[in-house]
Amino acid sequence: MTRAPRVAVIGAGSWGTTVASLAAAHAPTTLWARRAEVADDVTASHTNSRYLGDLTLDPSLHATADLEEAVSGADVLVMAVPSHGFRATLVELADQVRPWIPVVSLSKGLEPESRLRMTEVVDQVLPGHPAGVLTGPNLAKEILAGRGAAAVVAMPDEQVALPLQEILTRDLFKVYRSTDVIGAEIAGALKNVFAIAAGIASGMDSGDNTRALLICRAIAEMTRLGVAMGGSPLTFAGLAGIGDLLATCISPLSRNRTVGEQLAAGRSIEEITAAMSMVAEGVKACGSVVALADDHDVEMPIAGEIDAVVNRGRTPEEAYQNLLQRVPSTEFRGVALG
Amino acid sequence: MTRAPRVAVIGAGSWGTTVASLAAAHAPTTLWARRAEVADDVTASHTNSRYLGDLTLDPSLHATADLEEAVSGADVLVMAVPSHGFRATLVELADQVRPWIPVVSLSKGLEPESRLRMTEVVDQVLPGHPAGVLTGPNLAKEILAGRGAAAVVAMPDEQVALPLQEILTRDLFKVYRSTDVIGAEIAGALKNVFAIAAGIASGMDSGDNTRALLICRAIAEMTRLGVAMGGSPLTFAGLAGIGDLLATCISPLSRNRTVGEQLAAGRSIEEITAAMSMVAEGVKACGSVVALADDHDVEMPIAGEIDAVVNRGRTPEEAYQNLLQRVPSTEFRGVALG
Numbered sequence: 001m002t003r004a005p006r007v008a009v010i011g012a013g014s015w016g017t018t019v020a021s022l023a024a025a026h027a028p029t030t031l032w033a034r035r036a037e038v039a040d041d042v043t044a045s046h047t048n049s050r051y052l053g054d055l056t057l058d059p060s061l062h063a064t065a066d067l068e069e070a071v072s073g074a075d076v077l078v079m080a081v082p083s084h085g086f087r088a089t090l091v092e093l094a095d096q097v098r099p100w101i102p103v104v105s106l107s108k109g110l111e112p113e114s115r116l117r118m119t120e121v122v123d124q125v126l127p128g129h130p131a132g133v134l135t136g137p138n139l140a141k142e143i144l145a146g147r148g149a150a151a152v153v154a155m156p157d158e159q160v161a162l163p164l165q166e167i168l169t170r171d172l173f174k175v176y177r178s179t180d181v182i183g184a185e186i187a188g189a190l191k192n193v194f195a196i197a198a199g200i201a202s203g204m205d206s207g208d209n210t211r212a213l214l215i216c217r218a219i220a221e222m223t224r225l226g227v228a229m230g231g232s233p234l235t236f237a238g239l240a241g242i243g244d245l246l247a248t249c250i251s252p253l254s255r256n257r258t259v260g261e262q263l264a265a266g267r268s269i270e271e272i273t274a275a276m277s278m279v280a281e282g283v284k285a286c287g288s289v290v291a292l293a294d295d296h297d298v299e300m301p302i303a304g305e306i307d308a309v310v311n312r313g314r315t316p317e318e319a320y321q322n323l324l325q326r327v328p329s330t331e332f333r334g335v336a337l338g
Numbered sequence: 339m340t341r342a343p344r345v346a347v348i349g350a351g352s353w354g355t356t357v358a359s360l361a362a363a364h365a366p367t368t369l370w371a372r373r374a375e376v377a378d379d380v381t382a383s384h385t386n387s388r389y390l391g392d393l394t395l396d397p398s399l400h401a402t403a404d405l406e407e408a409v410s411g412a413d414v415l416v417m418a419v420p421s422h423g424f425r426a427t428l429v430e431l432a433d434q435v436r437p438w439i440p441v442v443s444l445s446k447g448l449e450p451e452s453r454l455r456m457t458e459v460v461d462q463v464l465p466g467h468p469a470g471v472l473t474g475p476n477l478a479k480e481i482l483a484g485r486g487a488a489a490v491v492a493m494p495d496e497q498v499a500l501p502l503q504e505i506l507t508r509d510l511f512k513v514y515r516s517t518d519v520i521g522a523e524i525a526g527a528l529k530n531v532f533a534i535a536a537g538i539a540s541g542m543d544s545g546d547n548t549r550a551l552l553i554c555r556a557i558a559e560m561t562r563l564g565v566a567m568g569g570s571p572l573t574f575a576g577l578a579g580i581g582d583l584l585a586t587c588i589s590p591l592s593r594n595r596t597v598g599e600q601l602a603a604g605r606s607i608e609e610i611t612a613a614m615s616m617v618a619e620g621v622k623a624c625g626s627v628v629a630l631a632d633d634h635d636v637e638m639p640i641a642g643e644i645d646a647v648v649n650r651g652r653t654p655e656e657a658y659q660n661l662l663q664r665v666p667s668t669e670f671r672g673v674a675l676g
Contacts, residue, residue: 137550147545148662150554152669171662174551176669207485212475212585213512216488216577223575237561237575238669239554247550250588324486324509331490331514331576 004028005163008074010089012038012063014051014140015106016080019168021144023078024061026167031063032070039063055144071096076104076164078134079118083109083189083281086118090125102130102160104153108188108244109281115288117185130160132181134168135188136239137247143173150174152240154184176239183231187222187241190303191248192256192282193289194218197306198249199260200316214302215242215249220331221300225289228296256282263309264316286310301326342366343501346412348427350376350401352389352478353444354418357506359482361416362399364505369401370408377401393482409434414442414502416472417456421447421527421619424456428463440468440498442491446526446582447619453626455523468498470519472506473526474577475585481511488512490578492522514577521569525560525579528641529586530594530620531627532556535644536587537598538654552640553580553587558669559638563627566634594620601647602654624648639664 004027009020012033020031033039035050042048042063046056064070071077071093081089086107103126105118116124122131136151143149153168153175155161161177168175178184194215201214222245223236235241248254259280262272273279286307293300305319342365347358350371358369371377373388380386380401384394402408409415409431419427424445441464443456454462460469474489481487491506491513493499499515507513516522532553539552560583561574573579586592597618600610611617624645631638643657 137547137554139545139547142545142547145545147548148551148658149545149547150551174664178668207477207480207483207487208585208589208591209475209477209480209487210485211588212581213486213488213577215584216475216581219575219580233572233575234669237557237571237580239551242557242575242580243550243554246553246584247546250549251546253546320486326512330516331572 005075005167006030006073007076007078007167008032008070009078009080010067010070010093011080011106012042012048012051013080014048015138016078017042017048017052017057018140018144019078019080019106019134021057021061022170022173023167024058025170029061030070030074031061032067033063033065036065039065052141052144055141057144067093068096072098074098075101077101078104078106079122080106082278083107083118084112084284087111087121087125090121094125097126097129100129102132102155102164104155104164105131105133105185108135108192109285110189110288112284112288115292117182117189119181119185130156132156132161133185133188134175135184135244137243139247139251139253141253146172148172150176150239150243152176152178152184152238154178154181154240156181178235178240180232180235182229183226183235184240186226186229186231187236188244189281189285190222190225190289191241191245192280193286193303193306194222194245195248195254195256196260196263196280196282196286196310197302199254199257200264200306200309200319201260202257203261203264204316204320211249215245218245218302221302224298225293225296225300228298229292255280259283269310283310343413343505344368344411345414345416345505346370346408347416347418348408348431349418349444350380350386350389351418352386353476354416355380355386355390355395356478356482357416357418357444357472359395359399360508360511361505362396363508367399368408368412369399370405371401371403374403377403390479390482393479395482405431406434410436412436413439415439416442416444417460418444420616421445421456422450422622425449425459425463428459432463435464435467438467440470440493440502442493442502443469443471443523446473446530447623448527448626450622450626453630455520455527457519457523468494470494470499471523471526472513473522473582475581477585477589477591479591484510486510488514488577488581490514490516490522490576492516492519492578494519516573516578518570518573520567521564521573522578524564524567524569525574526582527619527623528560528563528627529579529583530618531624531641531644532560532583533586533592533594534598534601534618534620534624534648535640537592537595538602538644538647538657539598540595541599541602542654542658549587553583556583556640559640562636563631563634563638566636567630593618597621607648621648
């Protein structure tokens with residue numbers, strides 16, 4: 001490559017801001033924030049106090065509330081907006097995007113109603129642009145605070161992934177390459193549903209065995225659906241699958257896990273979402289995941305129970321009892337290797 | 339099967355006693371304890387207060403300190419002795435074992451010096467007996483206390499696994515079948531080494547990302563070696579691999595994890611093992627694992643660092659820095675599917 005690609009990160013939430021700060025160390029990077037005061041905070045004070053407290057960002061990171069300014073010169077577009085606003089933002093910026101540049105999604109959800117993955121939305125709005133994801137066990141505050149972490153950048157073409165890997169890698173933040181976009185993306189969407197399950201288990205004060213068992217069976221369900229949709233089973237055994245699920249399940253910072261804990265405490269989903277500033281992605285995704293499982297004729301008992309608890313008033317106790325009724329056979333039934 | 343098989347469980351530690359108590363509900367079961375007072379405790383009081391406090395065992399479970407009494411009528415032999423005493427106990431009972439009966443190992447270690455798996459030791463001492471393992475995320479006290487859990491019984495022949503599955507399954511203890519004995523057994527031996535790594539990370543107060551990352555990369559290392567030795571990659575993504583590793587890493591009850599935490603606190607391995615009543619399996623295994631990795635030409639950087647810390651005086655900080663120097667590429671390099 002003749003010069004460092006210019007990076008635009010669209011969305012200045014905690015994770016978008018963190019990725020922009022990582023990229024800024026290696027490439028000219030512009031962060032787009034919908035709110036001008038957030039953009040000013042980043043550019044002037046090198047902080048995003050709304051989402052990241054007093055953590056310091058890379059001083060070279062520039063932010064703007066002007067979408068055209070952020071997008072028009074960019075050689076890489078990083079989309080850091082939630083799944084429900086993803087398409088609208090993409091449509092808003094589409095006519096300013098340079099041709100052929102890669103689009104990297106940070107969103108871990110499915111489009112409501114259509115149940116499309118974010119890279120499928122990119123294919124519809126910006127056809128011809130290589131679309132992929134950056135995913136993994138990435139708690140924004142820990143990474144900015146300099147604790148060791150890693151992620152996977154999955155792009156259809158490894159030659160496109162390679163420079164992105166170089167831009168994002170830091171001493172304490174390792175980025176691995178992958179070409180399994182479908183697997184990495186499905187894993188990200190599914191893990192939020194299972195994080196709710198882990199929260200319920202934690203809220204019901206289940207044992208360490210039980211939590212490990214739940215995570216294992218969740219991985220088996222994720223793998224079954226992901227493979228049926230065209231992903232690689234190894235993706236689910238890696239950072240994008242087990243890694244991300246695990247971080248969500250062990251960290252008290254996860255919104256989806258918190259939803260599960262509150263459900264176990266007997267609160268209704270309406271009460272819980274009313275009290276949160278953002279809807280947890282897993283709450284929105286569980287209906288879509290169950291529908292996708294039906295479409296692909298894949299058994300997902302845990303996801304089914306979570307959907308029933310979130311959307312159809314089933315109690316966590318009933319869900320737990322239903323899962324216990326199941327008769328075990330072999331693990332990973334229906335997953336063929338190779 | 340015409341009658342329920344009689345089960346002999348050899349070794350009355352916490353896990354052997356628990357498995358014997360589970361089996362006793364479905365099949366006549368005898369537990370062999372080296373100490374007569376432990377046998378008396380089990381038979382008379384339905385407790386094993388030495389290892390399991392006041393938790394109650396199945397009242398039909400009979401225990402004895404007489405090896406011949408335990409073994410001679412058994413249709414299934416369950417070996418619940420640590421890896422370093424496994425062969426000697428097997429030799430001691432060999433001439434009383436009925437022909438052809440299956441032998442199930444509960445031990446999660448490798449034979450010191452020979453680096454053999456326990457089923458390989460069974461093949462040498464009792465040739466012709468089908469040998470397998472019961473493994474998974476199984477914290478004995480939680481299972482006896484009635485908390486949900488699951489395990490995998492891996493036998494070379496699924497027809498042998500099926501009745502064992504039926505004997506061991508309970509409402510709150512699910513047993514899955516597998517024919518991947520090598521994978522299940524290697525996973526059990528390796529996870530203890532990585533539990534030490536998780537303990538070090540926890541003792542160094544690393545973040546939730548970092549711990550998730552460590553577990554992910556540990557799974558990648560386990561999978562690489564296990565596949566090179568003939569196991570299936572899915573075994574490592576299941577209960578025997580990630581499940582068991584996870585339970586060990588999140589539970590404060592794990593001896594191996596405790597070793598890691600103490601190492602991070604600056605204690606020497608000699609001090610740590612001197613203060614423990616039993617040597618943690620991971621401490622014994624790490625040298626063997628590194629040697630096996632060399633034999634199979636498999637990269638295992640985490641296991642290598644743990645071996646250096648345990649056996650060659652490297653500090654946990656040096657080990658952590660060495661791991662951070664590594665340049666990421668793709669995940670699961672060298673693991674072919676199918």
